[in-house]
Amino acid sequence: MQSPVLPTPDPEELAALDRPALYARAIERVDAAWRLACEVYPELPRPKVWLDIRGKCAGQAHFGRGGLRLNPVLLSENRQAFFVDVIPHEMAHWLVHHLKDGSRVQPHGREWRSVMTRLYGLEPRVTHRFDTRSASPAPHRYDCACRSHYFSHRRHARARAGQAYFCRQCRQTLVYKALEQL
Numbered sequence: 001m002q003s004p005v006l007p008t009p010d011p012e013e014l015a016a017l018d019r020p021a022l023y024a025r026a027i028e029r030v031d032a033a034w035r036l037a038c039e040v041y042p043e044l045p046r047p048k049v050w051l052d053i054r055g056k057c058a059g060q061a062h063f064g065r066g067g068l069r070l071n072p073v074l075l076s077e078n079r080q081a082f083f084v085d086v087i088p089h090e091m092a093h094w095l096v097h098h099l100k101d102g103s104r105v106q107p108h109g110r111e112w113r114s115v116m117t118r119l120y121g122l123e124p125r126v127t128h129r130f131d132t133r134s135a136s137p138a139p140h141r142y143d144c145a146c147r148s149h150y151f152s153h154r155r156h157a158r159a160r161a162g163q164a165y166f167c168r169q170c171r172q173t174l175v176y177k178a179l180e181q182l
């Protein structure tokens with residue numbers, strides 16, 4: 001495996017950035033990854049960038065909106081990994097999608113893996129390993145026979161409105177445990 005092609009940012013410099021400067025630097029990194037991709041595919045349109053994803057997803061190439069979406073909470077907590085892995089990962093999706101027949105290829109298929117290794121010099125990892133608790137808090141506890149499950153506010157509201165949820169392991173209905181029951 002070759003070393004990453006995009007320059008590796010200084011972790012101390014990234015750690016010192018306030019929120020607006022970090023977001024501006026992330027947009028600059030997307031632009032650098034795009035310029036590198038344009039060396040291979042000059043017709044590649046420049047993606048817009050939004051820092052609006054919530055939850056466990058670190059990033060997303062959103063073709064309908066015409067750009068890349070990044071999770072601002074996970075970006076703040078995992079700055080180095082975002083700049084080295086997540087932004088090139090999403091730009092690889094952007095590039096592959098715009099190739100001929102790109103909209104028909106598997107999201108993490110051969111073409112995407114090739115862009116990750118040959119263009120960006122990175123191992124083509126499909127998922128991140130970030131701690132997502134602060135980005136996707138799930139404070140509502142539900143129990144079954146084998147373990148506890150934690151629901152987001154949205155899923156909890158659906159359960160309280162009558163939606164039934166089942167454990168994938170033991171197949172039992174999940175039962176809400178209010179704080180006073182613990």
